Amino acid sequence: MLSACGGGSNPADQVASGTVTMQMDVPTLPSAVAEQVATPFSQSEPSPDAEPVFTPMAAGTNTATYTPAQIRAAYSLPDLPASGTAVTAVKAAQMGAGQTIYIVNAYHNPNAIAELAVFNQKFALPTCATKIIAPTAALPLAAASTNACEFSVVYNTAAGGMTATAPAYNSGWATEIALDVQWAHATAPLARIVLIEAPDASLNSLLGAIKLANSMGPGIVSMSFGAAEGSWTASVDSVFTAPKMTYLAATGDSGMAVSWPSVSPNVLAVGGTTLNYNGTGTRSEVSWSGTGGGISAYSATPSYQSNAVPGMGFTSRRVVADVAFNADPATGQYTAVMTPGSSTVNWMSVGGTSLSTPQWAGLIAIANASRAQASKAALGLPHSALYSQLATVPGTYASTFADITRGSHGTCSTCASKVGYDQLTGLGTPNATSLVNSLTGTNASAAPVVPSAAVSGTVGTALSFTVSVNASNPVTWTLSGGPAGMTISNAGVITWPTPLVGTYGPVITAKDTATGLTGQGTYSVTIAAAKAPTLTATSVIGRPGVALSFAATAVSSNPVTYAISGNPAGMSINTAGLVTWASPALGTYSVTVSAKDTKTGLTGTAVYSVKIANAGPVITSAAINGTVGKALSSSINISDATATSFRISISGVPLGMTFSLSGMNVIASWTKPVAGTYSLKVVVTNNNGLSTQATIPVTIK
Template sequence: MRITRPRTRAGATTAGATALVAAAMIATPLSTSITAASAHAATPAEAVPAVAGHQLVSGESSPLSIAQCQAKWKIACYTPVQYRQAYNLNPLYKSGVTGKGRTIVIVDSYGSPTVQHDLDVYSKQFGMKSAKVQVKKWGHVPEFDPKNADMTGWAGETTLDVEMAHAVAPDAKIVLVETAVAETEGVTGLPEMMSAEKSLIDHGVGDVITQSFGATENTFPGFDKGDFSSIGKLRYAFKDAARHGVTVLASSGDGGATDSTADGKGYYKKRVNSWPSSDPLVTSIGGTQLHLDAKGNRTAPESVYNDNGAGGGGQSHVFDRPAFQNGEKKVVGNRRGTPDVSMAAAVNGGAWVYSSFDPTAVGWDVSGGTSEASPLFSGIVALADQAAGRRVGDIHKALYTLADRRSSGVVDVNDGTDNSYQGVTGYPAANGYDMATGVGTVDAARFVPALARASRHS
C-alpha cells in the first residue's frame, strides 16, 4: 500500500453544477468517468502524500436526492439514513445497541480544524445527535493551511472518517489522532502513526482503530531484496493491540489488484498489495457498491466496487497465509489474502459528507473509496463491543467462522465483475471468499450479536 495517502477528492462538473466527489481511497485517484481533476502527485523527496485527482470545488448547499445526483452527475448518492436501512442497523438501535460506552480511534495526518463543527452540521442534517470528537495531536502538528493541498486532502479524509464512523455507531466516543508527518509511499509518516496508536492502546484509549491509509508493500526499503524488516519494525502497535484486545482495521485500497508506485504518480503493472491492510494482525476492509432506493432498500444485491477506483485485494508478498485463512487455501494459496470483509465504497453510491475546512468549498460533498468502508466497519465493531460487554478484539477467527454460517449475518457478495484496475487483471466476485470483497459484507442486525457471541469463544 502507499504509505498513507489519504483518499483523494475530485470535482465533478456537469451542466454548470459543481460537486465534490471524494474518492476516499488509499491514494488512488478517481477515474475520469466522474472527474479528471488536476492531479497533485509528489515525489518521495518532497515527503508528502501523493494525492492524485485532488481538486477543491464549491460544495452543495444541501444533500441532493438519489434522482438529483443521477441527473447531475450520473451517480447515486446516499445519506446515513439510507445506509442504516441498507445494512439493517435500525433494529440494533431500537434495542439500545448504539455503540454507547465504546471508543473508536481514527488516525490521520494533520486532521481538520473544523471536524467538530462539521460533524455537528452533518448530524443535525440527518436528525442524529452529534458526538464529541476528542482530538489528540501527536507531535508538533503544523497549523492548518487551507491553501496547502496535502493538508486539505487529509482534512477531507479526516472528515469522511469521523462522519462515517458516527453514522454507524452514533453513541460511540470518537478519538481523532492527528499526526505531524504526512504518510506517503514507503515508511514516511508511518512511524508517527504507529507510535501514536501504541500510546493510546497502552493508556487504555480505544476499542477499535480504523486506518484509512496504506503504502504499497513494494515501496518499502529492502522489499526488492526480500528484506521485509522495514515493515516488521512497524508492527509493534498491532502486536500491542492484540495483547490488549483492541480491534485494528485498515482500508484495502482503491487500486484493485494493483497499487501506487513509489513516486505516487502511477500504478504497478502487476498485482501488488499494501500495508497495513495486508498485515495478518489487521482486518482488511474492502469495498462494495450499494444499489438503493430513496428509502435505503436494496434494488439489487451489493456488488464489487469498481468505478472511479476499485476495491483493493489480492495476495500479500510479505506475509504467509495466516491460520484464520487456512479454509481459503484454494483462493489465497500460501499467502495472506485481502480483503477480509467489505462495506460501501463505490463513488457511484457514495456518501454525503459535510466539510468547511476550506473556505472556498464549504458545503456537502459525495465521497467514496475504501477509506469510507473502514470507518463504516469500525462502527460495526463498536456496536459488537457494546453488545458483547467487552472488546471483541482480533475478529479474524470469528469472522471466517461466521462466514461459513450464512444465517449469522455475513452476506456473500458475488455480484458484479472483479477488481481489475489500470490494466491489471483483478480477482472476480465469487461464491464464498474471494479477493475482491473477502467474505462479503454484513447484515448488522444479525452480524453484530453473532460477532459478540463468537468473540467470547475465539
C-alpha cells in the same frame, strides 16, 4: 469512510485522568522506510446539490449519493430512536455506546468539530460533546460514556506521545478526516471518537499515532490510508497487538494492489463495493473496480485464512481484503467539508475504501457494545470470529454476510469476484443486525433473516400480507414504526383494516425462540388514494324489434353497484352490469351507465351510444359455374335502401379471380378458371354498423 460526532464544545470539560503503568515492545520502522509518505484512500466530488437533497427511497428509484438513513437501511443497521425518545441500555449498545473509535490521520483539520456538528444537524444524528484531552493527561483514558457521544482531537508525536502543537493544514487530508469522523459517527452514533492527527504523512509519524491509540486504551483504530507493502512490514506488526484493540485499514483505490497497514495479518482489511439500493428489498452490490486487494508478496498466510473458508482455497501468502462496504465514488455518501476561515459548508459526495473502513469500525464498536451488554469481552482482533466461527458455517455465512460475486479490479487470475472469499471484497459486506447478533451470541448460530419487501394497497381496502423469514427455529414477531392500526399476528401476518394514504416503513423483527437472536426487515408499504371504478364506453348496434343486450363491465378494486340513466323506455341494467332491451325502437340513444364502489362510494360513468337501425344490407347472387380455361364473369348484387356506404369483404377467393365494382354490383371475373369447387364468403357492413353475409358456391368443370 467514517462519520464523526458533532456537537458543542466545552473546554472546561476534561477527560478524567488516571495512572496506569504499562510495558510493551515498541516497534520501529527501518530508517529507509520511516519517511515514506502514506496516501489517504478517499475520492470525492462536489455533491450534485449545494445542500443534500434526500432522494425518496421509492421502488425503482436509485440513489446516487446516500444519506446515513439510507446506508443504515441498506446494510440492516439497527434503527435509530426518534429524537427525544428515552434510550435503553440495549438500544444504546446498538449505537456503539461505551466504545471508543480512534480515527488516525495526518495533518490538521481545524473544522472537524464544526463539520461534524453540521453533518449531525442535517441528518438528525445524535450530537457529540467535545471533550478536551490535555497533552499531559494520564493514559489510558477513562471509560467512554454509555449514553452519549464524545468527540476529542489530539496531536501525536512520532514517538507515540501527545503534543499541544497542531499539525499544518492539508486540504486532502482534511477531507479525509471529515469523512472518517462523520461516517464513523453515522454508523455508531453514541461511540466516543478520538481523532488523532499525526504531524505529517510519513509512516513514522502515522505509526506514532497508532502507538498513541494503543496507550489511550481499549478501542477500534480506523486507518484510511496506505503505502506500498515491503519486506519491512512484518517488523511493525506488533503495533497491532495491543490488548482489547481492533485495527482496520483501507485496501486502496487503485485496483489490484497490496498496501500497508491493511496487509498486516492483525489488521482487518476493508475493500469496497458499488452499492445499488432503492430503499426497499435487498441491496444489490458488485465489487468496485477501484478497490484494492491482492496476495501479499511478504506476509505469510495467517491461520484464519484456511481451506475451510468457502472460496479461500490454498494461498501461500496473506490475502486482502477481509471484508467490504460501499466505496464507489459513483455511489458515494454525503460529507460536510469547510474551508479554514469560512463558515460555508460544501457538501461532497465521497467514496473510496476510506469510506468503507470507518463504517466497519463503527460496526465493530456496535458489536463490542452488544458484547459488553452480554458481559462478554471485546472482540479484539476479529479475524478468527469472522472467518472461523461465521464464514465456515454455511447458514451463518449466508445470514451475516452478503457474498459479492460480480465485478473485477484488474486482469489477473484472481482479480474477479466469485462465490465465497475473493481478494476484492473478502468475505463480503455485512448484514449488520445478523452479524452483530452472531458476534454477540454464545455460538455462531444464525440470526433470523427477514427479507425487506414492498407492499401496495388502496385506501378503504383492508390490507393483509405475510412476512417471510429464514430461521432455523420458530420465531416470535414484533412490529415497530408502523402506522396506527397495523398489527402483526403470531404467524407473521400483518393486517391493517383501514389503510390511509401515504408511504410507511414498518420494521418487522423476528426473534429466534431457541437462541434469542433477532433479525429485522423493513417493509415499504404504499397506500394509494382510492380510485373510482372505470367503464369503457362503446357503440352498440341493434335492429328494431330484435332483443338487444350488452355488458357494461367496471374495473374496480371493490364490488360495485350499477345504475343507468338517459335510457329509452324498456331498457334496464341488472346487478352484474348487463343491459337488456326486449323490443328496441328505431333511433339513436346516448345511455349513461354508472358503477359505484360499495366501499369508497366513488362512482365512475361511461356513455354508450346505442343505434337501432332498419334491417341491414341484402346480398343477391346465383351460384357461379364455369369451364376450365374458359373466362367467366358473374355479378353479386348489394342492396340497402337506408345506407349511404358499405364495406365489403370477400374471402375464400381462388387464385386468379378478381373483382370490380359497377354501381351496386360486385363483378367477379376469372380469365383462366381452374377445375375445382370453391366457396366465396361475402360480408357486407353498412354505415349504420349493420352487416350481413352470404356464401356463394363456385364450380369449375
